[in-house]
Amino acid sequence: MLTPNDAHPEKTIVTQLRAYLAQTDLPEDGRLPPERELSAALGVSRTELRKALDVLESEGQLWRHVGKGTFVGSRPLDTFADIAALARRSNPAEVMRARLVIEPEIARAAAFTATPAAISEMRLCLARSRQADTWRQYEGWDTRLHRTIAEATQNSLLVGLFDTLNAVRRAVTWGRLRTAPLRPLPSHHSFTEHEMIVDAIEHRDMAGAATAMRTHLQTVERKLLEKQMRAANEG
Amino acid sequence: MLTPNDAHPEKTIVTQLRAYLAQTDLPEDGRLPPERELSAALGVSRTELRKALDVLESEGQLWRHVGKGTFVGSRPLDTFADIAALARRSNPAEVMRARLVIEPEIARAAAFTATPAAISEMRLCLARSRQADTWRQYEGWDTRLHRTIAEATQNSLLVGLFDTLNAVRRAVTWGRLRTAPLRPLPSHHSFTEHEMIVDAIEHRDMAGAATAMRTHLQTVERKLLEKQMRAANEG
DNA sequence: TTAGAAACCAATTTCTTTTTGGTTTATATT
DNA sequence: AATATAAACCAAAAAGAAATTGGTTTCTAA
Structure with a gap:
C-alpha cells in the first residue's frame, strides 16, 4: 500500500532539499555541492534530485549553469561587459x-x-x-x-x-x-x-x-x- | 676604419626594421614576430633589435606587452564596457x-x-x-x-x-x-x-x-x- | 667597455585534463 | 507497461600544466 509520501516522492525530496539548504552552511558564493555528490549525500538518485532542483529553480530560488554548478539566489548580472x-x-x-x-x-x-x-x-x-x-x-x-x-x-x-x-x-x-x-x-x-x-x-x-x-x-x-x-x- | 653605418649601428637596424614593417604583410592584429625570431630573421642580436624596438616604441609606432607580443599601432585601451x-x-x-x-x-x-x-x-x-x-x-x-x-x-x-x-x-x-x-x-x-x-x-x-x-x-x-x-x- | 649569448623571470597564451549540469540509453524493478 | 536507477555520453566551464614572450640579469669574449 502506498503511503502519502510514496504517492508524491518528489515532494519529499523537495522538502528534504529545502531543509538541507536551510541548515547547511553554504560557501560565500552560494554554490551547493555538485549533483552527483548531493544526490549521494541525500540518499536519492541523481534523476530524482534533479527533479527537485527543477522545482526550486522554477521558483527562482536557485540557478544552474553547466560547468559552473548550482547556486542559491538569483543569477548574477554582470556589472561590466567583458x-x-x-x-x-x-x-x-x-x-x-x-x-x-x-x-x-x-x-x-x-x-x-x-x-x-x-x-x-x-x-x-x-x-x-x-x-x-x-x-x-x-x-x-x-x-x-x-x-x-x-x-x-x-x-x-x-x-x-x-x-x-x-x-x-x-x-x-x-x-x-x-x-x-x-x-x-x-x-x-x-x-x-x-x-x-x-x-x-x-x-x-x-x-x-x-x-x-x-x-x-x-x-x-x-x-x-x-x-x-x-x-x-x-x- | 669606421664607416658612418658602423658609427651608428642602431640607426641601421631601425632603418632595417622600418623597411621590414613597410614591406611585410602583418596579421590582422598588427602583431610582429617574437623578438627571438625577428632578430634571427634580420640577422642581428636580440639586444640590438630591442634597442631599435625601443626607438620605434618611443615614437609611438608600436607597443609591446610581456606574454602578448609586439604590435604596430597604438595600444588598445578599453577591454571593458563600464x-x-x-x-x-x-x-x-x-x-x-x-x-x-x-x-x-x-x-x-x-x-x-x-x-x-x-x-x-x-x-x-x-x-x-x-x-x-x-x-x-x-x-x-x-x-x-x-x-x-x-x-x-x-x-x-x-x-x-x-x-x-x-x-x-x-x-x-x-x-x-x-x-x-x-x-x-x-x-x-x-x-x-x-x-x-x-x-x-x-x-x-x-x-x-x-x-x-x-x-x-x-x-x-x-x-x-x-x-x-x-x-x-x-x- | 661593449656586445653577444645564454639563463632567468613573470605575464600571458595555449593546450590538456577535470569538473559539472544536461541528455540519452540500457537495465532493473514494480 | 511504466517508472526509477544507474551508467554513459555531451558540451560548457574551470582548473591545471606547458609553452610562449617581452623584460632583465649574468657571464663570457672581444
Whole structure:
C-alpha cells in the first residue's frame, strides 16, 4: 500500500532539499555541492534530485549553469561587459548578424537627430577614406564614420552599445585574410554605399538610412564570405 | 676604419626594421614576430633589435606587452564596457529610446531563430508574471521574458548587448516612483502586450514581433512619463 | 667597455585534463 | 507497461600544466 509520501516522492525530496539548504552552511558564493555528490549525500538518485532542483529553480530560488554548478539566489548580472569574454564566445558570423540587427536602426535614429556638424564630420570621413593610402588607414576612417553615425543619435547609451559591438568585432579573429590590392581602389563598394547612408541621414530619410546601412553591411558580409571561400580553396 | 653605418649601428637596424614593417604583410592584429625570431630573421642580436624596438616604441609606432607580443599601432585601451560609467552619462529617457531602437530588432531576429524550447520558456514567463504576488516578482519574470527573447536569437553577442543595455537600465535611477496598486492587476497592460510579442515570435512573424515589441515599449514609456508628471505635480 | 649569448623571470597564451549540469540509453524493478 | 536507477555520453566551464614572450640579469669574449 502506498503511503502519502510514496504517492508524491518528489515532494519529499523537495522538502528534504529545502531543509538541507536551510541548515547547511553554504560557501560565500552560494554554490551547493555538485549533483552527483548531493544526490549521494541525500540518499536519492541523481534523476530524482534533479527533479527537485527543477522545482526550486522554477521558483527562482536557485540557478544552474553547466560547468559552473548550482547556486542559491538569483543569477548574477554582470556589472561590466567583458569584451574579451564576449569575443571568446562569439564568432565572425555572429558579429556580422549582430551588426545587421543593430546598426541599421542606429542609422535610422541618426537620420532623425543628426546635426549639421555631425553630417559634415561624416563627409570628412568619406573624403579621407577615399584618400587612404593603406587598408589600415581606410579602416580607421571607416570605423570613425560608423561611430560618427552612432554619435549622431545623441544617445550616449547607444554609442556605448555600438562601442561594445565594435570592440568585440575587432577582438574576434577573422583568420587573417588580407588579400587583393595593397590599397583601397576607387571602385571599392563601400565608398558609394557609405555615401548613400550619409545622404539619407542628411535628408532625414530614416527608412532610407536604415536600408542603406543594411545594404552596406550585407555587401560587407558577402565580401567576407567570398574571401573565406577563396582562402579555404587555396589552403 | 669606421664607416658612418658602423658609427651608428642602431640607426641601421631601425632603418632595417622600418623597411621590414613597410614591406611585410602583418596579421590582422598588427602583431610582429617574437623578438627571438625577428632578430634571427634580420640577422642581428636580440639586444640590438630591442634597442631599435625601443626607438620605434618611443615614437609611438608600436607597443609591446610581456606574454602578448609586439604590435604596430597604438595600444588598445578599453577591454571593458563600464556599466557604471555608461549609467552615469545616461538617463532614463535615453535608456528608453535605446530600448526602442534595439529590442524590437532583437524580437524580429528571435522570430526567425526561436526554438520551441525558447518559446515555451517565454510562455512560462508569461504565466508566472501573471501569477506574481508582488511587483518585485513581476519584474523578475518580466526581465526574464525579455532576456529569453534575446537568447532566442541564438546570438551570444546580441545577448551580451542586451545584458549591457539591461544593466544600464537597472543602474539608472528612475526616482523610485512605485505608485498605485501593491501588486500587478490582471488588467496590467504588459500582460496582453507580452502575449502579442510571444505569439508573433511563435508564428515566425518577424515584422509582427518587432511591431509588438515597439508598441509594448512605447506603452511602458508613456506610463513612465505619466508617473513622472503625477509625481512632479504632487511634489 | 661593449656586445653577444645564454639563463632567468613573470605575464600571458595555449593546450590538456577535470569538473559539472544536461541528455540519452540500457537495465532493473514494480 | 511504466517508472526509477544507474551508467554513459555531451558540451560548457574551470582548473591545471606547458609553452610562449617581452623584460632583465649574468657571464663570457672581444
